[in-house]
Amino acid sequence: MDIESKDDLLWYFAYGSNMSVAKFSGSRGIIPLNATPVFIPGWVLLMEIPGLPYSEPSFSSIRRRMQDDLEVLHTPDVSGVAYLITAKQYQHVVASEGGGIAYCDIEAVGTRIDDGSSVRLRTLGSAMNRSPCPRPSERYMGLLQQGAKDAKLSMEYCQYLEDLPTYQPSSSTWHRLGAIIFLNIFRPLMALMEEITTTNIKEDGNAPRWVIAIVRFTVFVIWATHDWIFTPVFGRGDGLNSFD
Structure with a gap:
């Protein structure tokens, strides 16, 4: 089905x-009307969305490939699944x-x-980013790796996801103590921010500006x-480096 024939339908790109x-x-x-594997020429996957250090340091996003960007020089174009969904369902995704x-x-093609064949896509890119990119957790990367296999993406792209480095907590007792202290302070705070966000989401799927400002500052x-x-402690x- 051509999305341009139905104003209420769009292709959402999941990566x-x-x-x-x-x-x-x-x-x-969300039950999509259709699903097809796609890639976006000239766009790359990055783990640049900041998460919670010592637990879930980063999450995935995409951006255009820059000629002088050494960080993604040899990475493949981002692949994923295009879902045909309604505009209302896309608001739910947001x-x-x-x-x-x-x-x-x-938007991307x-x-x-x-x-x-080409398909016009809507998807989510970075509104916040951290550079250099923190490493994602093994748990999170496992979701991407399994998703790529479920979508039957190319073996090369699946292997690329398998090869991405992940956050490995140190075996040092001192490092683990620091992680426990940090997470006991900030995990409840992040949970509070998620609750504030969820309870204030607008009809279009976005949070109010004051919520966005508070959470980004947090x-x-x-x-x-x-x-x-x-x-330092x-x-x-x-x-990004080993404590040991």
Whole structure:
């Protein structure tokens, strides 16, 4: 079905854990009208959305490939699944991904893997980012890897996801102590921010500006505390080097 023939329908590009149709339909409660594997030429996957250090340091996003960007020089074009859904369902996707706090709505042109035809896509890109990119948790990467397999993406792309480095907590007792202290302080705070966001989501799927400002400031404080207080004392919680 051509999305341009139906104003209420669009193709949503899932490149993260939503690549699994079972998860997308189950946890999101969205039954797509159609699904097809696609890739976006000239766009790459990055783990640049800041999460919670020592636990879930980062989450995935996409951006255009830059010629001088050494970080993604040899990475493949991002692949994923295009779901044909309604505009209302897409608003639900936006709400479930934080209501415009960490992600923003973007448009791109993808290529269907099965027949090479083009498809206009809506998806979520970075509204917040951290550079260099923290490493994602094994749990989170496992969701992407399984989603790619469920979507029957190319073996090369699945292997690329398998090879991405993940956050490995240190075996050091001192480092683990720091992680426990940090998470006991900030995990409840993040849970509170999620509750505030969820209860104030607007009809279009986005959070109010005041909520966005509060949550982004909270994330800034969390990472500033990690960088300037906990890292010098206990070691990094973003996986960018080893404490040992």
